[in-house]
Amino acid sequence: MAAICPHWRGHPETQGGALPPLVNDAAYNIRRLRAEFSDRTVESHFNRHQLPRTQAQVRLALLFCATFYVAFAITDIMALGPGNDALILFLGRVAVAVSALISCLMTYWYPHSVRRIWLGASITEIIGMAAFMLVVIYRPTETPWHAMAMSIMALVVYIYIPNRVAYAVPIGVISTSVFVGIVIYQGRLSGTEQLTMIMLLVLSNGFGCMAAHRYALIRREEFRVQSFLKNLSERDPLTGCHNRRYLQQELLNMELSRARRFKLSLAVVICDIDHFKSVNDTYGHPAGDAVLITFANLLRSMTRESVDSVIRYGGEEFLIVLPETDLTGAVQLAERMRTALISSGTEVAPDTIVGVTASFGVTAVDFALVEQRFAQELLVDTADRLLYAAKSSGRNNVKSVEFFGRDSATLHARRAAA
Numbered sequence: 001m002a003a004i005c006p007h008w009r010g011h012p013e014t015q016g017g018a019l020p021p022l023v024n025d026a027a028y029n030i031r032r033l034r035a036e037f038s039d040r041t042v043e044s045h046f047n048r049h050q051l052p053r054t055q056a057q058v059r060l061a062l063l064f065c066a067t068f069y070v071a072f073a074i075t076d077i078m079a080l081g082p083g084n085d086a087l088i089l090f091l092g093r094v095a096v097a098v099s100a101l102i103s104c105l106m107t108y109w110y111p112h113s114v115r116r117i118w119l120g121a122s123i124t125e126i127i128g129m130a131a132f133m134l135v136v137i138y139r140p141t142e143t144p145w146h147a148m149a150m151s152i153m154a155l156v157v158y159i160y161i162p163n164r165v166a167y168a169v170p171i172g173v174i175s176t177s178v179f180v181g182i183v184i185y186q187g188r189l190s191g192t193e194q195l196t197m198i199m200l201l202v203l204s205n206g207f208g209c210m211a212a213h214r215y216a217l218i219r220r221e222e223f224r225v226q227s228f229l230k231n232l233s234e235r236d237p238l239t240g241c242h243n244r245r246y247l248q249q250e251l252l253n254m255e256l257s258r259a260r261r262f263k264l265s266l267a268v269v270i271c272d273i274d275h276f277k278s279v280n281d282t283y284g285h286p287a288g289d290a291v292l293i294t295f296a297n298l299l300r301s302m303t304r305e306s307v308d309s310v311i312r313y314g315g316e317e318f319l320i321v322l323p324e325t326d327l328t329g330a331v332q333l334a335e336r337m338r339t340a341l342i343s344s345g346t347e348v349a350p351d352t353i354v355g356v357t358a359s360f361g362v363t364a365v366d367f368a369l370v371e372q373r374f375a376q377e378l379l380v381d382t383a384d385r386l387l388y389a390a391k392s393s394g395r396n397n398v399k400s401v402e403f404f405g406r407d408s409a410t411l412h413a414r415r416a417a418a
Ligand SMILES: Nc1nc2c(ncn2[C@@H]2O[C@H](COP(=O)(O)OP(=O)(O)OP(=O)(O)O)[C@@H](O)[C@H]2O)c(=O)[nH]1
Pocket: 238, 272, 273, 274, 275, 276, 277, 278, 280, 284, 285, 286, 287, 288, 289, 292, 314, 315, 316, 391, 395
């Protein structure tokens, strides 16, 4: 039975080692106004990448703000004296602290969710602003101090508490407007004082917005450069496939430990274009390159996006890692690839189509049966030996064997090569 599971998706966090999407101008465009990547996949990749830092920042920022918020209750009591008014303000301040605490706890309860961080931060900010409006209403004689506090709070919302710019800006602007409305309604400031206060608040909001916007852009620019370098070091520039370095340093270890942990099957296919040298010799190196690209595209188009990985293993040799796939499924796939390659061709010059065949070595390990540990190279070596067995027995065919660990692999590979 083929065990290819078309809907398999790794958890976002366990995909930590996964490559970001290929860097191209369109995918990594930043929408200047929103200060976010225009491509949603890239934006969510960016947010996942930032998640641990965002969680740490949000916890520190909210707890720091909540502590100060509650501490300022002393000034309520000093201004209003102990009584119902001070109690109402105190309850408002406690509500902010509770909301901040819950938002911090949410970063532990939902450690993979960026959206919940934004939700928690936004709700705490809104409750904080609402509680502050109560202070403004109950302590109407201290408007200049409130205006100063409002400026600081707006800056905190824009810059200090991590949030989407698209959420922070409306929260900052609306709460500042409500504050100005209350102050004008209270009518304790002269026209000149009101104008001065409004201009100062516009200034702090403007600077806050610009700083938040600039910070969001800078972080995305950094991410774009990092992704570009990661792609350079982990992808083959000709075909866009992963390169051998990525396979050996990250991918195979990650997939093997995942398969071992969940007792799943994992298949490895190595394939190599037959008589590729003669393509180069007959049509030239650029034509050979074009054939390699066709082959790589065919392999990629026949594997599951974000699940399987196609690696350019050598010159004209490709390795495919198929998670949650047993030997039967992998052999079926290799056969489909082999026949698809026969019926495809590459136009290397006007009216010149080059057709090639390929040989395949396939192996799979079922961790429900194999408990012993083995070096990742052993699995790849087994597939490689099967490839050479396929080459020796006339090319354009598929050789396979189940991998049972060190000894059985050698035994089976020898048997298959015989
Ligand atoms: N065009 C092109 N050729 C490459 C590239 N990398 C390796 N090659 C060529 O691939 C060819 C591999 O030749 P061989 O190893 O003899 O294999 P083959 O001719 O395919 O023969 P079999 O594998 O035994 O069927 C060599 O001529 C290399 O120069 C590349 O990036 N582009």
